[in-house]
Amino acid sequence: MNTAQSRGGASQASLVDSKIVVPALGAAFTKLDPRIMIRNPVMFVVETVAALTTALFLKDLATGGASLGFSFQIILWLWFTLLFANFAEAVAEGRGKAQAASLRKTRTETQAKLLSGASGRDYKLIPGAQLKVGDLVFVEAGDIIPSDGEVIEGVASVNEAAITGESAPVIRESGGDRSAVTGGTQVLSDWIRVRITAAPGSTFIDRMIALVEGASRQKTPNEIALNILLAGLTLIFVIAVATIPSFAAYAGGAIPIIALVALFVTLIPTTIGALLSAIGIAGMDRLVRFNVLAMSGRAVEAAGDVDTLLLDKTGTITLGNRQATAFRPVRGVSEQELADAAQLASLADETPEGRSIVVLAKEKYGIRARDMSELHATFVPFTAQTRMSGVDIGGSAIRKGAVDSILASVNAVAPVTRGGAVQALRPAVSSEPMREIQAIADEIAKAGGTPLAVSRDGRLLGVVQLKDIVKGGIRERFAELRRMGIRTVMITGDNPMTAAAIAAEAGVDDFLAQATPEDKLELIRSEQAQGKLVAMCGDGTNDAPALAQADVGVAMNTGTVAAREAGNMVDLDSDPTKLIEIVEIGKQLLMTRGSLTTFSIANDVAKYFAIIPAIFAGIYPQLGALNIMGLATPESAILSAIIFNALIIIALIPLALKGVKYRAVGAGPLLRRNLLVYGLGGIVIPFIGIKAIDLAISAIGLA
């Protein structure tokens, strides 16, 4: 969150960043090229009209027409309208371009150590750009990884600052979920053998550059639909304006073409037409600044529509690891004694669980950490066979581990001569402490915790309660999501009992316990069958099918190549909580689009009242009664309207780039607020703006 906020702050500053504004000014002119302009139907129409009126003006200039000064001003503002629109787009693109430039620096020509065989270290140096999919390369400390690939052998620490901006090295190793490496990142220690998975020119960094630059930007479905609407409205206004000359002729008058052009351009939805692509680019850009790469704009839109969020328990809802929260001794053993034994057993245990036991013992019972060597203690590490760990100290053996393995070991060493491995494996719940341990363990499991039994020399001392710690504030986030109309489903490998307890504590709407990848996929499909859009994040190869099936699949950058390919977004920070922000960014993008469209259409009311009395004033002076703004002269009225129409584009660029603020208050209140601001505001503001401009230009004497 903090990083996001600081990035947000930086973005506001960059609005007036000269590094972006200066090239954008130039781009505003080069984008006047009709071949580029035609992608935006509304602005293309404006350009056509501007070009035609300019030609007419030049003809009039040569032949000596009337009111040339007025025509000149209108034409000037027509071109300004176009330039402002281009500028908006260029500024939005500029922010991405700056980022692309820094990415490009990392893509310097690298030499690759192409391996000749699957084993051995014989390699020859070739340029990285010549690598084909399937090639095997060898990368060792100090080398830049030449292209995207998968680690097939070895483990290495890698600096991925080039793509994530995070300088702390990460571990990349073969097998498991951390096997993907990205071209352009640097191996800091050890060596790895990598199988290349990306063709030249389509590596992750290449795609990132293309994405942030907007080179591969395609119009999203909603943007296409909106463009159709805007084109349709433009056509309606063609009809409305083109019929006026003959109406005027009937009334015995004539209306100058330049006035009709002004009316037409102010009526068509130029505001949203000018800002539409800037809004889209800025939306993608907001994600990029969040260190999330969306592979398509469609995915960002889908994020706004998400109905169901699938969230992995570990790392998203709970802190990554379980922590000790209580010592529960059996009868006859004090808490202090249990804590002391547990702490001794955990001193050399570097697992997070082990460390948390030491911390708890200190916090609760003031037991200081002791030095293993001073105590002459030997650490007995955890093995898959014993499923327990502990310490041998001064002839006594302290063990901690899963309840059933501790019980089994106690049985085995008990003086009762039962013997035999077969019996030892079956925890015989014979003695009173054993039954007690079992009862405590069941209780802990029911409450969503994990019990860890502790014994000393075959005597059961008690149970350490390990618990998943639900992240602070996550409950409120889920409540917020619920108000947004989004259902949250927790995915966990835990048993249903534990899962239910954590789900209740975290406040998720539902949970999927003992989830296999197939279960996940099935859940997504069943949600989608009800017409819902599903978002999830994942990192492992077994997540890939679900990531691909989800409408918004966010792959963690630390994940496997398969996961990264399957998702439609990649989170460079590998922070699964971000899913929530991604949804908000998607909603913000759609809201900004809708708000500015509403604003643009609502503006027309004032423009009619400015221009209609002005153009008909010569025919029917009575229509002056419609000049409710009291604009000075017909010329100043028309000029004010077209100036307002151009300036409002500039005025709204910051809003288009920043986005309309999203509040998780539910659709009704949200709509009421936006309608008030952008609908009602859209009707009222131009009345004020046009009047103010009219006062200014009459004072200066422009018209």
Add this chain to the structure above:
Amino acid sequence: MTINGWIQILVFCAIVVALVKPLGWYMARVFNGERTFLSPVLHPVETVLYKLSGTSEREEQHWLTYTLAMLTFNLLGFLALYALQRIQAVLPYNPMGMGAVALDLAFNTAASFMTNTNWQNYGGESTMSYLVQMAGLTVQNFVSAATGIALAVALIRGFSRASAKSIGNFWADMTRATLYVLLPLCVMLTLVYVARGVPQTLSAYIDATTLEGARQTISVGPVASQLAIKMLGTNGGGFFNANSAHPFENPDAFVNLIQMVSIFAIGAALTNVFGRMVGDQRQGWAILGAMGVIFIVGVAVAYWAEAAGNPLVHALGVEGGNMEGKEVRFGTAMSALFAVITTAASCGAVNAMHSSFMPLGGLIPLINMELGEIVVGGVGAGLYGMLLFVVLTMFVAGLMVGRTPEYLGKKIEAKEVKMAILAILCLPLAMLGFTALAVVLPTGLASIGNPGPHGFSEVLYAYVSGAANNGSAFGSLSGNTLWYNLTIGAAMLMGRFFVIVPAMAIAGSMAAKKTVPVSAGTFPTHGGLFVGLLVGVILIVGGLTFFPALALGPIVEHLSLIAGQTFSVGG
């Protein structure tokens, strides 16, 4: 304005609202193919009709098949009506010996009745034989209305079905609309009208001698039966040229009230059918609410303008409201109300001459029609026209809640926007386009009856009325000329089919979509906020386009009037 006038207006509204639920419940059952109390009598008839035409009520149609069936049916109706008019001289039931109707007039009339417009460039009693009136015009009155209802029901199915390939069966919907809805109600209404003194006879016109001794021919005919469907089916084509201002076609205030209620009854109840079929009646009420807001404001303005009267007449010492062109038995309140109703719905029947209204009184009917008659509207046509605006509204404003636009769980995407905007686009094209031609061409100018802005309003009104499929006339424009017969005919066809086909395309694509379940993040479309928003979009997108034309017509006329300026011939 008087309290009495407003009480009458409110009584009318109360009756219409009271009818919405029972009629909606009944029609929803009919179009869902469920049993009703009329089924024992009508279902056998229905079955025979399906057998004869080789279809089955269970056979479902793709939207394209549905639309083609509708177009074919309408084309055949058009040809039959055209032929009947051309050869009426040699056909029976022609006691007054009417001759063949002229080519262009026959085209205009056929287009007019087939599209549920019922624009009349002819005087009924002086042009049409009884056979044409009954077998031609009245038949089209029924089937054009039934077509509208069928299409509305098909569009409703588009919203209510999910992942479906079909939107119903045109033949079944058509048959049911006629048999179960229109016919029984018409039989009832006809009896009421006859009881109140409306003629119903096949005998020849009556020659009478007046008290002063003058000889007079009194036109009669099968009036009551045509009157019933004319109102109920929002057709509006009068038996007599004076339409519902004629004492035989609208004898008293009670019949006047029944006529007004029957114009709105089916259209208003269809909103309830919509609500029931999509599983949430509030959705229907919200749409009726938006219609109601526009309607009440229209009535208030029109009634105020007519009750306030003409300042120039007041200056001559004559007090009171504007009674020019109005029947004394109805007065300003019921004339203004009738005018707003008939243009809000696509009826077009009139009980007063709209041309004689005050400029602002005449402005309201114009606006009603320019919006596409979506305020209750023509039977069926009003609802599907309104739903097009709903699609547009939800597309623009739906984004503001941070989701891609949806309505009733159906995503609104490029295709639906394209179709909605096409349908909405065709109205200004026909209305403004033809007006622009007519007011500069000599052949168009020749028919204008009044100088200045009022003459402009006459022409504008004619094309607006035609394209909106209303059929009411502003009077004083001589419409029966080659130019107006052809162009108004074309406007009627454009206004009907260029709206219907896109609307059906939307029905098809909506039916095929999945339905997204409602959540707290869904735009609520049953409250006051939605109603306000819808009204705003209708006025700004649908209405503002006509502002320049209205400014040069009724608005400037009004402003001139209060400034004491009149427009003389040649001035």
